[in-house]
Amino acid sequence: MRRSFLAAILLAPATALADAPPVTIPADRVLGVHGKNVYSENDWNGDGHGDLAVLVLSETRDAVGLYLMTSTPETGVLAVTEYASALLPYDAARVAAGDLSYSFTISDEDYEPLIQMRSAATGLSLSLSTNPGSEAPVVFSIRTSRQVPLESGHRMDPVCEIFFVELLGNGPQTAKVHLPDGNTLDYDPGPGPRLTDWHYTDLPAPCLP
Amino acid sequence: MRAVAFLAALACAPEASAEDIPQIDVTRLLASAAEGDFNDDGVPDRLLMVAAESGDAVDIVTFLSEPGSGTLRYVRTDRAVLPAQWPTTSGLYSVSYGYSDCDPCTQADVSRPILSSWTEDFSLETTLRWTETGWQITGARSSRNGFECLIDYARNTAKIDAFEDTTYTIDPGPAPALAPYWWREGLPQECRLTPRP
Numbered sequence: 001m002r003r004s005f006l007a008a009i010l011l012a013p014a015t016a017l018a019d020a021p022p023v024t025i026p027a028d029r030v031l032g033v034h035g036k037n038v039y040s041e042n043d044w045n046g047d048g049h050g051d052l053a054v055l056v057l058s059e060t061r062d063a064v065g066l067y068l069m070t071s072t073p074e075t076g077v078l079a080v081t082e083y084a085s086a087l088l089p090y091d092a093a094r095v096a097a098g099d100l101s102y103s104f105t106i107s108d109e110d111y112e113p114l115i116q117m118r119s120a121a122t123g124l125s126l127s128l129s130t131n132p133g134s135e136a137p138v139v140f141s142i143r144t145s146r147q148v149p150l151e152s153g154h155r156m157d158p159v160c161e162i163f164f165v166e167l168l169g170n171g172p173q174t175a176k177v178h179l180p181d182g183n184t185l186d187y188d189p190g191p192g193p194r195l196t197d198w199h200y201t202d203l204p205a206p207c208l209p
Numbered sequence: 210m211r212a213v214a215f216l217a218a219l220a221c222a223p224e225a226s227a228e229d230i231p232q233i234d235v236t237r238l239l240a241s242a243a244e245g246d247f248n249d250d251g252v253p254d255r256l257l258m259v260a261a262e263s264g265d266a267v268d269i270v271t272f273l274s275e276p277g278s279g280t281l282r283y284v285r286t287d288r289a290v291l292p293a294q295w296p297t298t299s300g301l302y303s304v305s306y307g308y309s310d311c312d313p314c315t316q317a318d319v320s321r322p323i324l325s326s327w328t329e330d331f332s333l334e335t336t337l338r339w340t341e342t343g344w345q346i347t348g349a350r351s352s353r354n355g356f357e358c359l360i361d362y363a364r365n366t367a368k369i370d371a372f373e374d375t376t377y378t379i380d381p382g383p384a385p386a387l388a389p390y391w392w393r394e395g396l397p398q399e400c401r402l403t404p405r406p
Contacts, residue, residue: 022234022235022236023234023235023236024232024233024234024235025232025233025235026230026231026232026233027230027231027232027233027257027259027270027272027283028230028272028281028283030233030235030238030241030255030257031241031243032241032243033238033239033240033241033257033258035238035239035240035302035303050301052236052238054235054238056235067235069235069236071296075296076295076296076297076299076300077236077296078236078296079236080235080236092280095279096278096279096280097279098252098279101253102243103243103244104243
């Protein structure tokens with residue numbers, strides 16, 4: 001039902017977006033908001049007006065999803081343009097126990113939304129980036145690292161480095177997973193999956209905190 | 210007797226239940242804070258800033274961790290706690306953290322949310338602290354037309370930076386309650402926000 005509703009929104013002409021029925025969710029499903037800020041870092045579609053990203057719990061509350069919205073320059077009114085329902089898993093028990101935590105920041109490199117998931121128990125930390133300015137946003141990259149304590153401080157060891165899109169400093173699409181047995185799995189991850197199609201189960205298990 | 214039992218049940222009722230959790234239009238979300246430990250129990254709590262139905266104010270929705278379980282529980286919605294000009298494209302809204310007058314500082318002391326609202330006409334920052342009875346205003350900074358007012362209710366001080374580097378102090382008065390549109394009458398006269406005509 002929701003999927004068809006969103007599909008209708010996505011297929012609607014831009015002028016009709018402002019008239020679309022509101023997308024409402026219970027407030028306790030909101031995990032984080034990346035709204036307009038003083039640096040205009042979230043004008044992803046480059047029209048001079050801030051856009052909005054909201055990190056949410058899925059309807060089934062077992063996954064983390066993302067709403068992307070863009071504003072109509074004339075009025076500032078926002079409309080939902082994308083909804084990805086299962087970007088990362090969500091485990092309420094591990095969250096309540098203080099193991100899992102999620103945060104929503106912006107990338108230092110391109111100011112785009114960066115979704116982070118950390119496990120205190122495993123020391124694993126995952127970052128998922130996307131490109132909300134695109135007409136068809138994809139999962140850009142997923143990087144997982146493990147925090148290893150040292151006598152003084154700690155170091156971060158890479159666990160998964162998956163680049164669906166060629167990024168500056170990286171080759172074309174590459175995926176490298178450091179398996180628990182010490183071996184490394186290299187493969188071609190293929191083109192960036194549409195944000196709306198991505199499901200966290202597409203990710204190799206060692207990559208998940 | 211039945212009426213007494215009913216009233217007793219009401220008095221013992223929790224402040225909010227799952228059924229009370231408000232439905233939010235996602236396009237009206239302005240900002241969030243998810244790292245602060247407002248109630249000083251070692252577990253992060255959550256606060257959402259949402260554009261009020263009227264568009265001229267910001268509501269805040271508060272979730273606090275349950276003692277023991279760490280699960281977040283919806284506590285309350287405070288209406289119209291900051292001015293807004295929504296949905297104009299010029300408005301900026303954010304939550305950061307701050308503290309004052311604490312040594313040693315508890316988690317709640319350093320997790321005081323600073324709610325900010327900047328528009329073309331004015332800006333207001335309000336520092337809050339969670340107490341057993343709800344949010345308490347501990348500080349405010351208002352500015353309009355190059356005229357800035359800084360109030361610290363914890364220290365009972367208020368300072369005005371006016372034009373040409375003129376600074377003077379005023380009486381902050383009692384800390385206002387976080388009532389709807391409190392800033393219209395709750396700030397000292399010199400610090401009130403008067404939008405341009």
